[in-house]
Amino acid sequence: MDSTIQKILVPTDFSKSSEKAYIVAANLAKTYGATVDFLHIIPTLKYFRESVNKMGIPFDMDQEFYPQAQRDAKHRMEQAIQDYLKEEHRGELYTAIEPRAAGAIAQFADKHGHDIVVVGERGAGETHWFRGSTTEKLIRQAKVPVFAVDESFQIESIKKILVPTDGSHLSLQALRMALPLAVTFKASIELFHVLELYGVSWDDVPRQPDQDEESHARIAILHQITSLLDKYEALKGVSFAKSSETEPLSFGLSMGSDTVSVPCDLNVARGVSAHYEIEREAVDAADMVIMATHGHSGLAHLILGSTAEKVAQYVKKPVLTVRPEGLE
Missing domain, CATH: 3.40.50.620 (HUPs)
Incomplete structure (x- = not known):
């Protein structure tokens, strides 16, 4: 990387x-x-x-x-x-x-x-x-x-970077900027997913009968991260570690002969409006936001696309947007 x-x-x-x-x-x-x-x-x-x-x-x-x-x-x-x-x-x-x-x-x-x-x-x-x-x-x-x-930005104030995701590979491509900036700012990453009214279909990870929706979403997103790292050239040299479903997550970045560790949390929340929940999480728990401009389906300004525009316009924190590869 x-x-x-x-x-x-x-x-x-x-x-x-x-x-x-x-x-x-x-x-x-x-x-x-x-x-x-x-x-x-x-x-x-x-x-x-x-x-x-x-x-x-x-x-x-x-x-x-x-x-x-x-x-x-x-x-x-x-x-x-x-x-x-x-x-x-x-x-x-x-x-x-x-x-x-x-x-x-x-x-x-x-x-x-x-x-x-x-x-x-x-x-x-x-x-x-x-x-x-x-x-x-x-x-x-x-x-x-x-x-x-903005003019109030202070590098030393960036301790946690919020990365909203709808669970798709497109949205998780924001990691190609979130990880190097986390290294630059010596910050941790919070992956944040909002369970909206209609939810998301996780075709690759069947839901178990005794599994609640939040736990299912968490496991599915972890699966998506692992599969993205295997496929995505821009994240070559990045490893992902988790000891258990409850213990802390971390990314490892290969930088020359060294490997730099970036701590990571994955939070799943319920909400009617994704962009509202992201704005609230950014205000309450993060110092900047890094997010993809597109998510599920890849259609411009739909799903995560419209959410990204609203967050970028209204959230009162530094924002970095990433256009995923594979879009027309």
Whole structure:
């Protein structure tokens, strides 16, 4: 699992939240020997251009405004990369002139092969970027994991990472980011499953006559984890240990010649609304949330998909979303 995070993208608008993203990216880069690229999106000013033209003001956006904005952004990124990153982790600095920031960032990360996007969830003045607008759109559109942090984020405060799962392999693919971040933050993982009204059909694990629904779900999810580790290339080198149904669980990550242990709990709760129960668990028992954007069936924005969007939008904790492999 050494190569999970090798290229990190930090989109920046130079806000306080962006500065927190620099710190997170620097810690990930240090842990995994990764490089960090910076990207600043300059929005196209269509209506400003039209107004200037109507007034007959001799001002050329393409020749005057945009080049100067790019030079200024490049200078500020150069300063940031020197202040926050050691030389061996410094990547490239990019600027782009685009009408839609979220789509441009998502396409850029995919095109350049980034493994994760670390972004401030609120922009300058709390009006340009905030979870629910650009960041929410980025979470929905990006094919690579998106980690949204705000200006209050403190790395040392991350002690438990909540990983919601509907029990599917798709949802459990969130572990490919949860495990390396648990190592980086020296945190434990809580796998959290909500038994909703209609429940889930566990075809591979028949329910025993004397078994309650919670116990059956727990055993089925443990079975799913084991089978995922056998099949999923991105989790190669990860082991999973449990001494009994009641004793603590743990993952083992192969990192070079060493194996790092990550403690894990598996909790099953009943609830009418999965996203409400996840939000409540995040507030009561966790310091951040890492979850897949899709679950059962893999259909966009259905089942776990809609839940992920609601959690990412409303939960008041750092959120990282992972788009599972195998989706169109």
